[in-house]
Amino acid sequence: MSGKVExxxxxxxxxxxxxxxxxxxxxSFVLWFTGLSASGKSSVANALAxxxxEKGKQVYVLDGDNIRHGLNHDLGFNEQDRKENIRRIGEVSKLFIDSGQIVLTAFISPYREDRDSVRKIVEKDEFLEIYVKCSIEECEKRDPKGLYKKARNKEITQFTGISAPxxxxxxxxIVLDTEKFSIEQCVDQLIDALNAKHLI
Incomplete structure (x- = not known):
């Protein structure tokens, strides 16, 4: 390992x-969308993108499922692999920021320590944590991929909110309450916040 670094x-x-x-x-900055599965992270991120x-901004969405098809296809869902998943995405996000783009990441990213580790590798004000708030009960009602049902039936292990923390x-x-507000309203809230911070 040390030889490689040297x-x-x-x-x-x-x-x-x-x-x-x-x-x-x-x-350029990263909006780090975090929340339970089916909370609306990807939907809001893509609508914002x-x-x-349309406003002429350079923007790209890094979606959890999409990344696991390629860059992180070798990772599972145990705690160690989840940490590595976020570490890699953090480094990719840093490259996007350096390229002058706005990057929107939609990952459950369940651990505070991992999210904070990404914040630490970029400059001040380049990392905005967006909590997509939605109760486990509402997420289970939505369950667009049928994952909660599988998790309850123990067909899926290490499922966040059910068998994993x-x-x-x-x-x-920023906190987005997707039980109270529509996707469009959440996008409006984000645009207002970004304008207030003079980021766009």
Whole structure:
């Protein structure tokens, strides 16, 4: 391991992040959507991405299921693999930020420590934790993929909220209550928050 580190040298980009900001006319950052399965993370993230794209912003969504089809196809759902899943996504998000883009991540990311570890690898104000708040009861009612039913029947183990823990954010930058508000209303709340922070 140490040999690998010793033989790797960081190469600075010929284009500075600030230059990308100036060209794109917006800051680059990650909105880290966290919440239970079926809380609405992907739906809100993709709706926001479309709105930002229509406004001429450089934006991309990293979705939990999609990432597990490729980059993280070798990971399972035990605690160690979940941590590695988030670590990798954090590093990918950092690259997107460096490229001047807005990155929206939709991952359950159940552990506070893992979410905080991503916050620490980017600069101040480049990480906004978005808690997509929705009760386990409502998520089970929605259950679009039938996962809660399988988890209750013990066909799926290590399922967040049922047989594995979810640690709610203690001080998220934004809370979206998807039981009270529609996807469109949540997007409006996010746009208002980003404007208030002068990020877009």
């Amino acid at each position: 033989n790797i040298v960081w190469h600075n980009s010929s284009i500075a992040k600030i230059e990308r900001h100036e060209k794109n006319k917006h800051q 479309h709105t930002l794209f 979810y640690e709610e954010p203690l001080e998220p930058e």
